[in-house]
Amino acid sequence: QVQVDESGGGLVQAGGSLRLSCAASGLTFSPRSMGWFRQAPGKEREFVAGITWNLGTTYYADSVKGRFTISRDNAKNTVYLQMNNLKPEDTAVYYCATGTRSYYSRALSDYDNWGQGTQVTVSS
Secondary structure, three states: OOOOEEEEEEEEEEEOOEEEEEEEOOOOOOOOEEEEHHHHHOOOOOOEEEEOOOOOOOOOOOOOOOOOEEEEHHHOOEEEEEEOOHHHHHHHEEEEEOOOOOOOOOOOEEEEEOOOEEEEEEEE
């Protein structure tokens, strides 16, 4: 059974940093890609960042580009999200998921195994 576990969320002041981790276990093969999404209260879940597993190609939502960095540890099936210069509008539950595509995708339907999420709150 595949399990995806996020960690690293918390409360931080605007301008601060957090590092999220996501470990995927129980996979028969390495994921084709992994992605981070977030969902703020009353809003739809949105794509934040993604990484392809073989080449490590990264891609970001425009709202986080230049502030967030996604990286991976292939041996551990783990992906990280370094979040710098956080803003109050970054406040959300952050979810990690394994992707079914080996190329860039922002679509939720291209991700299958999801974690329970970790709360990130940025105070002004």
